[in-house]
Amino acid sequence: xxxxxxxxxxxxxxxxxxxxxxxxxxxxxxxxxxxxxxxxxxxxxxxxxxxxxxxxxxxxxxxxxxxxxxxxxxxxxxxxxxxxxxxxxxxxxxxxxxxxxxxxxxxxxxxxxxxxxxxxxxxxxxxxxxxxxxxxxxxxxxxxxxxxxxxxxxxxxxxxxxxxxxxxxxxxxxxxxxxxxxxxxxxx
Ligand SMILES: Nc1nc2c(ncn2[C@@H]2O[C@H](COP(=O)(O)OP(=O)(O)OP(=O)(O)O)[C@@H](O)[C@H]2O)c(=O)[nH]1
Ligand SMILES: [Zn+2]
Numbered sequence: 001x002x003x004x005x006x007x008x009x010x011x012x013x014x015x016x017x018x019x020x021x022x023x024x025x026x027x028x029x030x031x032x033x034x035x036x037x038x039x040x041x042x043x044x045x046x047x048x049x050x051x052x053x054x055x056x057x058x059x060x061x062x063x064x065x066x067x068x069x070x071x072x073x074x075x076x077x078x079x080x081x082x083x084x085x086x087x088x089x090x091x092x093x094x095x096x097x098x099x100x101x102x103x104x105x106x107x108x109x110x111x112x113x114x115x116x117x118x119x120x121x122x123x124x125x126x127x128x129x130x131x132x133x134x135x136x137x138x139x140x141x142x143x144x145x146x147x148x149x150x151x152x153x154x155x156x157x158x159x160x161x162x163x164x165x166x167x168x169x170x171x172x173x174x175x176x177x178x179x180x181x182x183x184x185x186x187x188x
Contacts, residue, residue, distance in 0.1 A: 008036035042077055042084075045114030053111055054133050057101030064137075066177070068092045068184045069105045078149050079116035087145025087161065089113075090185040093130055094137040094170050094177070100130070108133075119145055119164050127166040138170030140181045 012032035016023040023032065072089040089109050093100075112125045127141040142165045150157050170177050 005033070005036055005040070008039065009033045012036055012039075041114075042075075043115055045111045048111045050108070050111070050129055050133065053107050054100070054104050057104050058098050058133060059101070060097060061095060061099040062097075063095050063099060066092055066094055066180060066184070067099065068181065069102065070185050072106050072109050074109055074113050074143060074145065076113040076117045076119075076122060076145070077115070078147055079118055081149040081153070082116065083148040083152065085117075085119060085145045085147040085149075085162075087143060089126065090140075090142045091126070091130065092140040092171070092181045092184070093134060094139075096135055096137045098134050098136075100134050104133075105130070119143055119147075119162055123164040123166045127168050131168050136169065138172070138177060139166075139168045140171040140178070141166045142182075142185060 009032040012035040013023045016028055016031065021028060023029075069091045072091070074087050074089045076085050077083070078085050091105050091109075108129050109126055112122050112129070123141050123143050126143075127139045130136065130141075131139045142163065144161055144163045146161045150160060167178060171181060172178075
C-alpha cells in the first residue's frame, strides 16, 4: 500500500509542476513533503471522533445557569477553494445535570474546524456535538470569521467577515436567553 504522506507529496509535486514551477529547484525540493504534512495537520479533524476526544470529561453538576466560553480561536479550510478561514467561536450552553470539561469545547471546535468546511456547517456541527455530549437544555454557537478566498482572490474584500449562529433548544425558543448570550459575548 502506498504511504499516504508520499502519495500526498507526489500530488503536491504535480501541483508545483502544474503551475509552471520546477519542483526540483533547490528551494522547492522538500516542499511537496512539507506541504503534504501541513495539509495533513490542517485536516487532522478527520482522524478524530467525539467520544475519544471528550474522554469521559463530562461531570455531574447542579449548575443550571448559562455557561459561556468566548473567543475560541478557529482555523479552518474552506471546502470550495481549500483556502483558510480564520476567526473566533463563542459557545454557550444551559447545563441540565452535566457539565463538560472546559478544554473540551476548544477540542470540539478544532475537531470540526480541522476539516474541509463551510462556516454554516461547522457552526451547526459544533452545536450538535455539544448538545449530544452534555444533553444540555440549550446550546448556542456563534462564529465570526474572515475567508481568505474572499480576501486574497475573487472579490478581494479585506474587511468583510461572516457571522453565523446556531441556536438549539432554549436558545432557539427564548428570545431572552438568546439576548443574554449575545450580550455576554459582545465586545466591549
Ligand atoms: N456560504 C458560504 N460560502 C462560502 C464559504 N466559503 C466560501 N464560500 C463561497 O462559495 C462560493 C463558491 O462560488 P463559485 O462561484 O462556485 O466559486 P468562485 O467562482 O471561486 O467564486 P468567487 O469567490 O465569487 O470568485 C463563493 O461565493 C465563496 O465566497 C462559507 O463558509 N460559507
Ligand atoms: Zn473559499
